[in-house]
Amino acid sequence: MSSWSEFIHMGGYAFYVWTSYGLAMVVLVANVIAPWRARKQVVRMLHRRVRREETK
Amino acid sequence: MWTFIHRLASPKHFYHLAGRMIPWFAWGCALLMVAGLIGGLWFAPPDYQQGDGFRIIYVHVPAAWMSLFIYAVMAGASAVGIIWKIKMADIIAACSAPIGASFTFLALVTGSLWGKPMWGTYWVWDARLTSELILLFLYLGYMGLQAAIEDRQNAARASAVLALVGVINLPIIHYSVVWWNTLHQGATVSVFGKDDIATSMLIPLLLMGLAFTLFYATIVLMRARTAVLEQERRSQWVRELIKSL
Numbered sequence: 001m002s003s004w005s006e007f008i009h010m011g012g013y014a015f016y017v018w019t020s021y022g023l024a025m026v027v028l029v030a031n032v033i034a035p036w037r038a039r040k041q042v043v044r045m046l047h048r049r050v051r052r053e054e055t056k
Numbered sequence: 057m058w059t060f061i062h063r064l065a066s067p068k069h070f071y072h073l074a075g076r077m078i079p080w081f082a083w084g085c086a087l088l089m090v091a092g093l094i095g096g097l098w099f100a101p102p103d104y105q106q107g108d109g110f111r112i113i114y115v116h117v118p119a120a121w122m123s124l125f126i127y128a129v130m131a132g133a134s135a136v137g138i139i140w141k142i143k144m145a146d147i148i149a150a151c152s153a154p155i156g157a158s159f160t161f162l163a164l165v166t167g168s169l170w171g172k173p174m175w176g177t178y179w180v181w182d183a184r185l186t187s188e189l190i191l192l193f194l195y196l197g198y199m200g201l202q203a204a205i206e207d208r209q210n211a212a213r214a215s216a217v218l219a220l221v222g223v224i225n226l227p228i229i230h231y232s233v234v235w236w237n238t239l240h241q242g243a244t245v246s247v248f249g250k251d252d253i254a255t256s257m258l259i260p261l262l263l264m265g266l267a268f269t270l271f272y273a274t275i276v277l278m279r280a281r282t283a284v285l286e287q288e289r290r291s292q293w294v295r296e297l298i299k300s301l
Contacts, residue, residue, distance in 0.1 A: 001098045011108035016173050020166040021097075024115040027162045028271065031155060035278040042282050046289055046298045 065142045067284045068293050074277040081277070085270035088263050095260030103257075112170040114260055117244065118268040120163035123191055124226055126156035126272055130198070131223045134216035143287070144280075146212040149219065150202055151279035155272055157195035164188055175239050183232035184240040187225060194222040208287070 001007045010017045063069040096114035103110035130152040137145035167185065168178045179185065198215050205211035233242050244253050244261070251258055288294045 007098065010111065011102060013107065013109035013111075013173055016109060016169045017111050020112045020115055020169045023165055023169075024119070024162055027119075027158050031158055031271070031275050034154070035275060035282060039278065039282040039285075042286050043298065043301055046285060046294070047301070049289065050295055050298050 065144045067144060067147075067288050068291075070144055071281055071284045074281050078274055078277050078281075081270045081274040085267050085274055088267035088270065092260045092263030092267055095256075095263060100257045100260055101254070106174060109170070109173050110257075112166055113244070113257075114264045116163060116166040116170055117261060118264045119159045119166060120188070121265055122268050122272055123156060123160035123163050123188070124229060125269065126152050126159060127191065127194070127219075127222070127226060130156060131219045134212075134219040137212055138216050138220075144284075146208075146216070147280050147283045147287070148276065149216065150212070151276050151283060152272075153195055153198050153202070155275050155279075157192060157199065159268070159272075160188065160192040160195060164192065171239070180239055182238040182240060183236035184229065184238050187229040187232050190225055191222075191229060194218070194225060198222075 008014065064073065092114065097111055100111070102108045130149045133145045133149035133152070136142055137149060164185070167188075171180070172178050198218055201215040201218060202211050205214055232238065233240050242252070245251050245258065253261070285294055285297075
């Protein structure tokens with residue numbers, strides 16, 4: 001690559017190349033967010049459990 | 057060595073060890089991926105036949121590698137779980153499935169986006185594409201079984217059997233381009249023998265492959281840690297940990 005416009009244009013394959021990389025990004029980000037949220041949820045659930053049992 | 061493996065099989069030790077390893081894997085993944093992307097999208101020369109369209113390789117091939125690698129890990133962990141009844145192995149297998157499924161999906165979709173400009177079609181029912189699609193169904197079937205069976209041990213056993221039967225598909229995918237006449241091109245990188253690619257194109261591919269592997273390691277450990285907390289919720293150390301969080 002020698003210029004930004006060449007980079008964006010991808011020799012005429014811009015649609016296919018950038019859609020591929022966009023989808024890859026979506027898949028990676030989704031893979032990070034899912035376990036993050038699952039952990040938050042589980043920790044919150046366990047927190048409630050522990051508190052409930054201690055007040056008993 | 058054996059004491060190390062024993063400790064690893066203990067959920068408590070696994071939880072803490074994984075917690076220490078995750079940041080290293082995550083940073084390694086990020087650095088390698090940035091380097092691989094810059095190398096692949098900017099510095100690698102255009103292909104003499106496919107021009108800049110070949111750059112899809114840097115997401116397509118690592119995703120396809122991971123779809124096979126994660127399945128192999130999943131099946132291996134399933135076997136260990138069945139034979140030695142190690143809970144941690146069942147957890148690793150179960151936590152691998154959604155990651156593997158997502159990479160299989162990515163490999164199929166980016167392959168489709170690569171096929172259109174090069175072959176003139178998004179999809180053909182040839183050996184490589186069809187066997188990779190079957191791999192996606194194996195992952196989804198595994199996840200369906202896990203979700204459908206209430207009892208955790210039964211779920212682990214049933215899905216492990218499915219995972220092990222499905223292993224037969226891995227060599228079929230790998231050799232499909234050799235055994236059958238297919239539109240899909242042959243292997244670009246091979247462990248034994250000469251690679252069919254220029255060095256400036258190869259290095260970013262290897263960087264991306266390594267980055268994806270570290271990505272899987274990071275995510276599977278994150279998932280497994282949460283699964284450990286959930287399964288060990290009655291034990292003293294989890295209760296104390298939860299209180300301190």
